[in-house]
Amino acid sequence: MISTLSLVGILLLAGFVFAGALGASTQAPPLPVIPRATFDITCYGAVGDGRIMNTAAIQKAVDAAADAGGGTVRVPAGKFLTGPFKLASCINLHLQRGAVILISDDLARHPVLSNRYQDCISASEAHDVEISGHGVIDGQGAAWWGAFRSKPGMTHRPFLVRLSNCRRVLVAGVTLRNSPMFHLAPQSCTDVTIRGIHIYAPSDSPNTDGIDPSGWNFLISGCSIDTGDDNIAIKPVAKRRPGNKNFRIQNCVFAHGHGCSIGSGTAGGIEDVTVSHCTFRQTDSGIRIKTGRDRGGLLQNVTYENLKMTEVQNPIYIIDYYPERTAPKNPATEKPGPVTRRTPVNKNITIRNVTATDCATAGTIRGLPEMPIENVTLSNVSLATETGMKIYHARGVRFENSKITVRKGERLITCDAQVAGLE
Secondary structure, three states: OOOHHHHHHHHHHHOOOOOOOOOOOOOOOOOOOOOOOEEEHHHHOOOOEEEEEOHHHHHHHHHHHHHOOOEEEEEOOEEEEEOOEEOOOOEEEEEOOOEEEEEOOOHHHOOEEOOEEOOOEEEEOOEEEEEEEOOEEEOOOHHHHHHHHHOOOOOEOOOOEEEEOOEEEEEEOOEEEOOOOOOEEEEOEEEEEEEOOEEEOOOOOOOOOOEOOOEEEEEEEOOEEEEOOOOEEEOOOOOOOOOEEEEEEEOOEEEEOOOEEEOOOOOOOEEEEEEEEEEEEOOOEEEEEEOOOOOOOEEEEEEEEEEEEEOOOEEEEEEOOOOHHHOOOOHHHOOOOOOOOOOOEEEEEEEEEEEEEEEEEEEEEEOEOOEOEEEEEEEEEEEEEEEEEEEEEEEEEEEEOOEEEEOOOOOEEEEEEEEEOOO
16 A cells, blocks of 8 residues: 555656646635534543544534534544444534544444445535544444455445535545545535545455545545545436536546546436546556446546556546446447437547556447447547557547557557547
């Protein structure tokens, strides 16, 4: 696992921290408004010795703040062992330097609700929610990972932080580590800012996604994420159209994990996504869009720019067969399927100013015979890889001032694809 200092060093050395990266024409999401009152959890009986259970004391502090109209729930230095607890509107859960919220790894302390364990820290239908500071939220996930490996069909594991249908959210500065499953899941949320957080889990820990956002108007910036699954994965939202809109991911560092993903699935639609000024090292993928015939929607207006990748398995991986093992081995033998509301429609994708070195493959762009991927532009893209790029079932793929350098085989393998501009 790469340390915090190493990740920060990669970011600085890469030169990918840019002042004014938001640009003059974009507007940051509105931040939560938190009343000035403070509620220290130790005043409600919490003890930071790493042994005493503090679930009731922490929840009591949150409830007191909520009853007073909101405020900061302060977690001082110490190790505060706890089971699941819930946040509320107008609450800032603030972890001071040296503070650790230690989630109990005793599965029996996690209630089961609707066939899933209660999430460790959660909020639902809340507004003005903040999690901040320089402390740590540790999910102690090893016990959960072991149980999952021994019984993959076990009850759904909890997320470390899950915020559902919330408005005006800020998560800043904190470290999230070793979640039982996903680390931070703001689901169907509006106006969300996530900045300067650090997320870590072993590279072989199952389904430990870093950030899994869905909703409208997100800014994710300056984060370092080193996990066992997707570093970031924009998830589908089927009940509102467009299901996801206005995402900016910038100045982030990804190590191990599966890269910066969209999916799996695009049901409900996803549009207006920009990923910029990020670095990837030893991730499974860099740019990753994954969906399938039974989980698609309209994906459009997606831009990836100013990215640097090193030792990435698949720098560019856009596929309408997820998982890929479901795809026919020979794309020339594929038969078109019916076009339905769940057919993936991927178009207007721009990839520019991207450098990838020491990578296994240049990647894959693979649509469906009944719905090819459309209008993909690769501008100022340089890929130095072991093997070339596969492009199947695609229209309007254009290379501009770009190159693919391979150690063996063809640079480009195509089938049912209109590709231009690669000399």
